[in-house]
Amino acid sequence: xxxxxxxxxxxxxxxxxxxxxxxxxxxxxxxxxxxxxxxxxxxxxxxxxxxxxxxxxxxxxxxxxxxxxxxxxxxxxxxxxxxxxxxxxxxxxxxxx
Amino acid sequence: xxxxxxxxxxxxxxxxxxxxxxxxxxxxxxxxxxxxxxxxxxxxxxxxxxxxxxxxxxxxxxxxxxxxxxxxxxxxxxxxxxxxxxxxxxxxxxxxxxxxxxxxxxxxxxxxxxxxxxxxxxxxxxxxxxxxxxxxxxxxxxxxxxxxxxxxxxxxxxxxxxxxxxxxxxxxxxxxxxxxxxxxxxxxxxxxxxxxxxxxxxxxxxxxxxxxxxxxxxxxxxxxxxxxxxxxxxxxxxxxxxxxxxxxxxxxxxxxxxxxxxxxxxxxxxxxxxxxxxxxxxxxxxxxxxxxxxxxxxxxxxxxxxxxxxxxxxxxxxxxxxxxxxxxxxxxxxxxxxxxxxxxxxxxxxxxxxxxxxxxxxxxxxxxxxxxxxxxxxxxxxxxxxxxxxxxxxx
Numbered sequence: 001x002x003x004x005x006x007x008x009x010x011x012x013x014x015x016x017x018x019x020x021x022x023x024x025x026x027x028x029x030x031x032x033x034x035x036x037x038x039x040x041x042x043x044x045x046x047x048x049x050x051x052x053x054x055x056x057x058x059x060x061x062x063x064x065x066x067x068x069x070x071x072x073x074x075x076x077x078x079x080x081x082x083x084x085x086x087x088x089x090x091x092x093x094x095x096x097x
Numbered sequence: 098x099x100x101x102x103x104x105x106x107x108x109x110x111x112x113x114x115x116x117x118x119x120x121x122x123x124x125x126x127x128x129x130x131x132x133x134x135x136x137x138x139x140x141x142x143x144x145x146x147x148x149x150x151x152x153x154x155x156x157x158x159x160x161x162x163x164x165x166x167x168x169x170x171x172x173x174x175x176x177x178x179x180x181x182x183x184x185x186x187x188x189x190x191x192x193x194x195x196x197x198x199x200x201x202x203x204x205x206x207x208x209x210x211x212x213x214x215x216x217x218x219x220x221x222x223x224x225x226x227x228x229x230x231x232x233x234x235x236x237x238x239x240x241x242x243x244x245x246x247x248x249x250x251x252x253x254x255x256x257x258x259x260x261x262x263x264x265x266x267x268x269x270x271x272x273x274x275x276x277x278x279x280x281x282x283x284x285x286x287x288x289x290x291x292x293x294x295x296x297x298x299x300x301x302x303x304x305x306x307x308x309x310x311x312x313x314x315x316x317x318x319x320x321x322x323x324x325x326x327x328x329x330x331x332x333x334x335x336x337x338x339x340x341x342x343x344x345x346x347x348x349x350x351x352x353x354x355x356x357x358x359x360x361x362x363x364x365x366x367x368x369x370x371x372x373x374x375x376x377x378x379x380x381x382x383x384x385x386x387x388x389x390x391x392x393x394x395x396x397x398x399x400x401x402x403x404x405x406x407x408x409x410x411x412x413x414x415x416x417x418x419x420x421x422x423x424x425x426x427x428x429x430x431x432x433x434x435x436x437x438x439x440x441x442x443x444x445x446x447x448x449x450x451x452x453x454x455x456x457x458x459x460x461x462x463x464x465x466x467x468x469x470x471x472x473x474x475x476x477x478x479x480x481x482x483x484x485x486x487x488x489x490x491x492x
Contacts, residue, residue: 038140041374046327077392085379085401085414085415089399089402090412
């Protein structure tokens, strides 16, 4: 099988998911970007999808022939940056209450 | 004309299992969801099938049978849903907790379940990173884990081989009834599907579907937050949770922990489990906040605080994400797996609270038995919808 060079490109760096993998999943399951995330883990890594999210959505929309919308299916979740459990729940936390 | 033997509403874990079991039996089935497969509670949860968090009796019996069914499914289904039986460990903070745990284990062991007490030394042999001052715990061999949304995908993939038709992104707007009151069709925002039988597997939204046929299903959303750790060394090798978890799940256990205000107020009990990917999921939390699934700062801090109490090694490990889901709660903590007398052809499989993943296989099986007029694996009188009618009459 000849692999197109683009398909080897890593889209999600945290979970090391390639463009080819994402394309295969969308072609096979005709699915949303959210389902791509769940099936490949793209966007579920250390950065919380903050780097690859828009690319994943663009790839999915191109294949599914959807209009690119401003509303994202892939959600951002706190914390904004990774934070240790010690900082989050330790005695040094500056609990405002 | 779209016509099916059965229309299953809700493509979460319960609906997917019900649709799979019905399809496999030979029924033509439509699975309808307002979103995608596993777009609600089943992708915002943790991922275990346990008996150790069930009450003795039918609760545990169904949980145990379900795990056995998962073991078979893991071999039968072509789609891998990351199932493994790692066991689970309860930890007790105090001697008083240990005594309650001991009574619970004796009761479960007498019923034939493989649960055993471990002392403080064995606890550290099993999980070396645990805090050194714990009283002991319970080890349950049968307890298992899997990837919750992959189970949903696995059920749907397999059911499609038997002819399942999936109507995702179809919101149910109305349910048509015949003059005799029996069900006739499900009307979505995009199409009408004719059928004589409907199974309401809408979980926390089951009440809204119930209203469409004029019945009141007393399911309330009970929120739970989960924190996700970075990929790190194996800080635990199985599900580990504090025995106090039982106290947060069941209101009738009379014992209160010595915990901080934030932990107490948010009904937080320590739980952690490893995932196949190498991250850890930490909880747990229970509160009634309607359909709100935003992440709450205070709850995140409370979960982290409680986790550090039992697993100090977490101090320097990063939390990379948080999420919240809502469990379909019912007052007596037993799911509704039932027909509905007043609406012939309408069935309910919902209200599993935090046991949806755990109990999905047995629920799918018994709903199929109900619809086929066969005897169910368990006597499910206690799971009947009519139990709520009776209790409201007494009041």
